[in-house]
Amino acid sequence: MPRLAWFLVVVLAGLWAALAPPAPSSAQSQRAQALRRDLGYVPYSPSAAFLGGYFIADEARPAFLFGPVADFVAKRGCPVAWLVEEGELSRLKARDPANPLFEYTLVLEEDCPESVSHYVFVDQSAMTPGQWIEWRRQFHKNKAEPEYADAAARLGKAVADGFPVSGELRFVLRDGSLDPASPQAVLPTALACPPRYDCDAGKPLP
Secondary structure, eight states: OOOOHHHHHHHHHHHHHHHHOOGGGGGGGHHHHHHHHHTEEEEEEEOOHHHSSSSESSSSSSEEBOOHHHHHHHHHHHHHHEEEEEEHHHHHHHHOOOOOOOOOEEEEEOHHHHHHEEEEEOOOOOOHHHHHHHHHHHHOOOOOOOHHHHHHHHHHHHHHTOOEEEEEEEEEEEEEOOOOOOOHHHHTTTOOOSSSSTTTTTTTTT
């Protein structure tokens, strides 16, 4: 190759390296990458039904519906990514698509300079409120009805009022440690996510 042509190749390669977007892994801080490895999290893309629905933050007695989930994600102030545990990913792959009784855990990572937060959700978008309590009956047996009947009735009323329920924010991890604060209590304040439906009163909120 002529010397001039070789020089141009080297210059163009340098320009490409300088202008090319960073590799995807560089989008996460080292702390976030380490937590992903420690917690066994891998990237995941949630369903449109889950992202478009509203969520509760207390399984036994949901006072409010928040969301939609996509709105909660959009309000985060730092880079975010959806993740899932490798074990849950295996469950998803083995799922019977004909059986609506199914829920699984997924995680929204928010990578801020001061800390990494993991919002641990449960995707229940495949089930109606009646099926939601059926799923719990598998594990709680005859205790499911007295423990969750009121919650199922609240969710059924919300769905009838045009608020599809797609999941629950179960807890929050800060740098891998459990945040002791109740998600239902901190969503309207620290997480800038006002409630959209009052489950106690059975009506939408302004």
